[in-house]
């Protein structure tokens with residue numbers, strides 16, 4: 689039996705459309721807010737249809753020397769062209785991209801995870817220096 693963490697797949701986001709791309713400064717100032725953008729399909733587009741789409745992105749920060757990570761945010765994408773007319777007949781779609789701001793007093797690692805409704809769990813990470 690696999691451990692839950694082993695269900696998270698990863699790869700280079702430039703060649704695998706399911707891997708969250710984390711865009712933020714590699715170096716930040718202690719205690720100052722900085723922008724973080726997390727998206728999927730930055731190089732290779734991921735579908736966004738009623739049948740195949742990204743359900744959510746969750747972002748965490750593990751500060752150096754701390755025992756546990758903190759969740760920075762969780763973002764649900766709820767509109768994928770559903771309609772009473774049928775699948776993909778609606779005109780409303782949420783795009784799987786989020787922007788947030790955060791601050792930290794310590795260096796650490798941002799972890800992003802995402803769920804594709806048919807291709808499972810994916811994750812990536814980016815180191816932040818302070």
Ligand SMILES: [Fe+2]
Pocket residue numbers: 706734740741804805806807
């Ligand atoms: Fe997918």
